[in-house]
Amino acid sequence: xxxxxxxxxxxxxxxxxxxxxxxxxxECHAALEGDLARPAELFANDIxxxxxxxxxxxxGGDPSxxxxxxxxSRGRGFLGKIDRRSxxxxxxxxxxxxxxxxxxxxxxxxxxxAQYQTSVHGQRLAAGDVKVANCIDCHSVHDIREVSDPLxxxxxxxxxxxxxxxxxxxxxxxxYRIPTDQFEKYRKSVHWEALAQRGDLSAPNCAxxxxxxxxAPPGVxxxxxxxxxxxxxxxxxxxxxxxxxxFDNMGLxxxxxxxxxxxxxxxxxALVGVQPGAVCLNCHAKGDKGYEAAMQMRSxxxxxxxxxxxxxxxLKMAESSGMEVSEARLGLGTANESLVKAEVxxxxxxxxxxxxxxxxxxxxxxxxxxxxxxxLEERDYRRKGLALSLVTIVVTMAGLWLAVRxxxxxxxxxx
Amino acid sequence: MLRRAxxxxxxxxGVDSIRSFLAHKTVPIHSATIWYxxxxxxxxxxxxxxxxxxxLLLYYRPTPNEAxxxxxxxxxxxxFGWLVRSVHSWSGNLMVLSAMIHMFSVFFLRSYRQxxxxxxxxxxxxxFLTLMFGFSGYLLPWNTLAFFATKVGTDMAGLVPVAxxxxxxxxxxxxxxxxxxxxxxxxxxxxxxxxxxxxxLLFHLALVQKWGMSSRQRSGEPVSTxxxxxxxxxxxxxxxxxxxxxxxxxxxxxxxxxGTKADPFASAPAGIRPEWYFLAVFYTLKLIPSKVLFMDxxxxxxxxxxxxxxxxxxxxxxxxxxxxxxxxxxLTGVGAFVxxxxxxxxxxxxxx
Numbered sequence: 001x002x003x004x005x006x007x008x009x010x011x012x013x014x015x016x017x018x019x020x021x022x023x024x025x026x027e028c029h030a031a032l033e034g035d036l037a038r039p040a041e042l043f044a045n046d047i048x049x050x051x052x053x054x055x056x057x058x059x060g061g062d063p064s065x066x067x068x069x070x071x072x073s074r075g076r077g078f079l080g081k082i083d084r085r086s087x088x089x090x091x092x093x094x095x096x097x098x099x100x101x102x103x104x105x106x107x108x109x110x111x112x113x114a115q116y117q118t119s120v121h122g123q124r125l126a127a128g129d130v131k132v133a134n135c136i137d138c139h140s141v142h143d144i145r146e147v148s149d150p151l152x153x154x155x156x157x158x159x160x161x162x163x164x165x166x167x168x169x170x171x172x173x174x175x176y177r178i179p180t181d182q183f184e185k186y187r188k189s190v191h192w193e194a195l196a197q198r199g200d201l202s203a204p205n206c207a208x209x210x211x212x213x214x215x216a217p218p219g220v221x222x223x224x225x226x227x228x229x230x231x232x233x234x235x236x237x238x239x240x241x242x243x244x245x246x247f248d249n250m251g252l253x254x255x256x257x258x259x260x261x262x263x264x265x266x267x268x269x270a271l272v273g274v275q276p277g278a279v280c281l282n283c284h285a286k287g288d289k290g291y292e293a294a295m296q297m298r299s300x301x302x303x304x305x306x307x308x309x310x311x312x313x314x315l316k317m318a319e320s321s322g323m324e325v326s327e328a329r330l331g332l333g334t335a336n337e338s339l340v341k342a343e344v345x346x347x348x349x350x351x352x353x354x355x356x357x358x359x360x361x362x363x364x365x366x367x368x369x370x371x372x373x374x375x376l377e378e379r380d381y382r383r384k385g386l387a388l389s390l391v392t393i394v395v396t397m398a399g400l401w402l403a404v405r406x407x408x409x410x411x412x413x414x415x
Numbered sequence: 416m417l418r419r420a421x422x423x424x425x426x427x428x429g430v431d432s433i434r435s436f437l438a439h440k441t442v443p444i445h446s447a448t449i450w451y452x453x454x455x456x457x458x459x460x461x462x463x464x465x466x467x468x469x470x471l472l473l474y475y476r477p478t479p480n481e482a483x484x485x486x487x488x489x490x491x492x493x494x495f496g497w498l499v500r501s502v503h504s505w506s507g508n509l510m511v512l513s514a515m516i517h518m519f520s521v522f523f524l525r526s527y528r529q530x531x532x533x534x535x536x537x538x539x540x541x542x543f544l545t546l547m548f549g550f551s552g553y554l555l556p557w558n559t560l561a562f563f564a565t566k567v568g569t570d571m572a573g574l575v576p577v578a579x580x581x582x583x584x585x586x587x588x589x590x591x592x593x594x595x596x597x598x599x600x601x602x603x604x605x606x607x608x609x610x611x612x613x614x615x616l617l618f619h620l621a622l623v624q625k626w627g628m629s630s631r632q633r634s635g636e637p638v639s640t641x642x643x644x645x646x647x648x649x650x651x652x653x654x655x656x657x658x659x660x661x662x663x664x665x666x667x668x669x670x671x672x673x674g675t676k677a678d679p680f681a682s683a684p685a686g687i688r689p690e691w692y693f694l695a696v697f698y699t700l701k702l703i704p705s706k707v708l709f710m711d712x713x714x715x716x717x718x719x720x721x722x723x724x725x726x727x728x729x730x731x732x733x734x735x736x737x738x739x740x741x742x743x744x745x746l747t748g749v750g751a752f753v754x755x756x757x758x759x760x761x762x763x764x765x766x767x
Contacts, residue, residue: 322670386667393660400653
């Protein structure tokens with residue numbers, strides 16, 4: 001703390017002047033080959049380099065000297081390759097210093113080290129396990145980029161693969177007694193689809209549920225809260241439902257019991273009910289109250305889905321005949337929203353609540369169906385009118401043609 | 416009493432002179448007489464356009480907030496409104512087609528030759544006005560396709576050298592396609608163009624009356640004719656009825672789509688293209704490289720199209736042969752090439 005006031009001077013000495021001052025580290029390493037040349041190549045893209053920091057900020061030494069003995073002398077503070085156990089603390093010298101960091105990014109957090117120390121990674125590192133991830137394993141080294149840079153390994157689209165570099169590597173994870181199929185499962189999930197296929201950067205990746213610097217597996221008690229941080233309405237319904245107490249008593253985590261965790265698939269009606277494949281059957285059996293409720297809710301949801309399908313079909317038929325049914329189509333959109341609402345209400349596990357949304361949806365879907373029927377009746381009426389008009393036109397044309405022939409004959413005779 | 420009233424009316428209206436005129440007017444007969452009817456069909460479709468257009472005006476309001484809604488109201492709520500709107504749209508398209516067939520038939524039958532140069536020129540201007548009718552009318556429902564197609568179309572007008580920038584601003588009523596463009600196009604569509612077209616049409620018909628229809632007969636050969644009334648008029652009526660049948664069938668079986676309301680802030684949907692009669696030009700401009708020598712490729716394209724259109728329009732002044740002479744093979748080839756080009760490039764423009 002006593003040295004805190006000296007931080008700006010320290011940084012000035014280490015990094016900032018290097019933007020214009022001589023940097024013998026880059027000059028020499030660029031002339032070398034192989035691994036020794038690589039840091040100098042990579043550093044051109046490094047966010048620190050771009051902000052005026054140089055090698056000396058992390059590695060110490062004297063970049064003003066061309067003599068390797070002087071530049072890399074312990075006397076000049078040279079540290080060489082940073083020991084893995086020291087990396088977090090080394091990064092935190094600047095990243096935990098609000099005065100320094102906020103000069104570059106006023107919104108940047110400075111608690112990464114504190115969070116890291118609470119994480120499984122940080123705790124194991126502190127216990128001497130150097131295989132666990134530290135800052136540079138995720139953010140890369142010598143070419144560290146901003147998180148918002150698409151080439152950064154922690155850019156939302158790339159983060160799952162970055163985590164998977166260790167977590168999907170069975171050899172690397174040997175001894176930790178945790179599965180290595182998370183990434184494979186995640187790639188089958190709706191979250192991956194939203195992230196990678198739709199390019200939705202706000203879609204959940206590993207860090208959304210597990211945290212980033214404070215990475216830890218969510219415990220049974222906190223699963224619903226993790227999911228509920230995005231799926232708020234579902235969580236609110238779930239915590240008020242009879243399942244909450246039952247799951248707590250049975251030691252079951254909330255959402256993942258039915259939806260799974262890493263491989264969360266798009267939920268369909270098949271999940272609900274008492275037919276094979278329905279998750280309700282995992283706990284409920286014929287005769288109990290939950291079994292009846294599951295059957296009832298499934299039946300009502302199916303009824304609405306079928307009604308929507310029928311209305312959609314008839315409107316499509318009318319549209320393909322060129323009929324204008326945009327109002328009915330709009331109504332059907334509202335009925336679809338009712339189905340979504342009913343599927344959300346399902347998380348209350350209360351058949352009466354589901355029934356309310358279903359009844360509203362059915363009413364609108366049936367009204368759209370009637371509009372479709374009316375449009376098809378109108379289409380048939382038009383076609384009949386056309387047929388009648390065409391017959392009249394053809395008969396008139398034939399009559400005119402006969403008149404023309406008669407006139408021509410008369411003219412020929414007279415001439 | 417009634418007879419006296421009719422006689423008075425006939426006397427004052429000069430019915431006898433009309434009757435005498437009709438009794439003496441003849442029309443030449445030859446193997447290509449059928450092509451004569453396309454001029455009449457174009458006129459018939461123009462009349463349909465005017466009548467249905469007036470009916471649409473009873474409900475249509477040309478503002479961005481109301482244009483789409485009023486057209487939707489016409490086709491969903493007004494009795495037979497769908498038919499009126501669909502007939503108006505289809506007859507507009509059929510009119511362009513019929514006018515083009517009329518133009519090419521006049522070209523291949525050499526009917527543009529002296530002394531009918533002005534008939535050809537006025538006909539060409541009428542065709543241009545018909546295309547402008549289509550272009551201005553396309554925007555009026557204010558739907559997504561029309562909005563973005565108008566953007567593309569007015570951008571193309573902006574490529575005209577020297578006057579392009581002014582032309583684009585003039586057409587749009589500003590820098591962008593907005594409500595000002597809609598009001599402007601509505602004005603062109605229902606006032607400026609109909610006025611000009613009616614005047615020019617009368618001029619065109621008066622010249623046809625003055626010089627008569629081309630007979631294709633070689634000099635010295637006798638010209639076969641038929642009386643204009645009733646023989647030719649009844650035949651023309653059959654053609655009009657045929658056109659009415661086609662128009663009614665298209666309007667009833669394929670009602671003109673309304674689409675979705677234009678959103679000026681939305682990005683252009685994929686596959687935006689203009690109406691079919693501009694497709695060949697549109698597709699050609701897409702194929703031209705961005706730079707041709709030192710000029711913008713699209714500007715070069717517009718200049719070439721402008722020169723080609725001017726050359727085509729001035730054909731009566733290139734081909735100075737007498738009416739009876741056979742058509743030069745080169746000109747026949749040029750006509751066949753233009754038709755082949757328009758068909759092929761329109762099809763390619765539609766599919767790609």
